[in-house]
Amino acid sequence: MTVRFSEIRAMPGQPFTEGCPTRVVLDHIMGKWGVLVLLSLSDRTHRWGELRREVQGISEKMLAQTLRVLEADGLVHREAYPEIPPRVEYSLTPLGRDLMERMLPLVEWVAIHSDAIVGTDD
Amino acid sequence: MTVRFSEIRAMPGQPFTEGCPTRVVLDHIMGKWGVLVLLSLSDRTHRWGELRREVQGISEKMLAQTLRVLEADGLVHREAYPEIPPRVEYSLTPLGRDLMERMLPLVEWVAIHSDAIVGTDD
DNA sequence: CTGTATCCTTCTAGATACTG
DNA sequence: CAGTATCTAGAAGGATACAG
Secondary structure: OOOOHHHHHOOOOOOOOOOOHHHHHHHHHHOHHHHHHHHHHHHOOEEHHHHHHHOOOOOHHHHHHHHHHHHHOOOEEEEEEOOOOOEEEEEEOHHHHHHHHHHHHHHHHHHHHHHHHHHHOO | OOOOHHHHHOOOOOOOOOOOHHHHHHHHHHOHHHHHHHHHHHHOOEEHHHHHHHOOOOOHHHHHHHHHHHHHOOOEEEEEEOOOOOEEEEEEOHHHHHHHHHHHHHHHHHHHHHHHHHHHOO
């Protein structure tokens, strides 16, 4: 194993204890919609409407909320073009790209093993 | 970037579309408590009471529920010893250990960057 | 096209009490 | 010690309508 959790836990600030900032970030990026939006953006820049279609099942409300949180976290960049009709493009910030480099191997694993896992029981 | 999402998306079964098994697995392992329980177990085998203490803030109900889901998924192994008082030990299965190898680098990233992220805004 | 605002339902999850 | 059962408050999330 490349990293051990005990080493991570021993880092300054005691990550993943109650009330710790890591818990908040974990909720943002590991939440149902956070992951799916970040995945879409890891591919390329997307417009609002594209994200609505690509992240299947997300409501406008949850898309707006998710994007606002990820933008406030500094993971997503929002670029609005003052045109009629309006055009807004969402992309990953450098920090967001750095994050996705760590997340994509995990997501790939999930894609490969999900059938077996859900097939086992659920 | 080591993997691209577009390649993952193109895999058989169209991962991460609506109703896909990957969505279910994602919810199990990326959920708030799923991650924290898996992290504790990635370190070593734990008894029920140890998990309650280590995963700070989790209720008995959520711990039981989380463990049952992860066990059904084949990620966690439950070993009950027929003693008085009873002793039950939880550990990762080989599949679970494989998963955590991909998850730990991500978790390490979160531990390192969380202060900056939450500091930015929330 | 890109959102916001509101209502309303469903589901999560914490607290409490209890059992083998 | 290792759980289960029940109840309930609150949050999450969907539908709809509307605005810039």
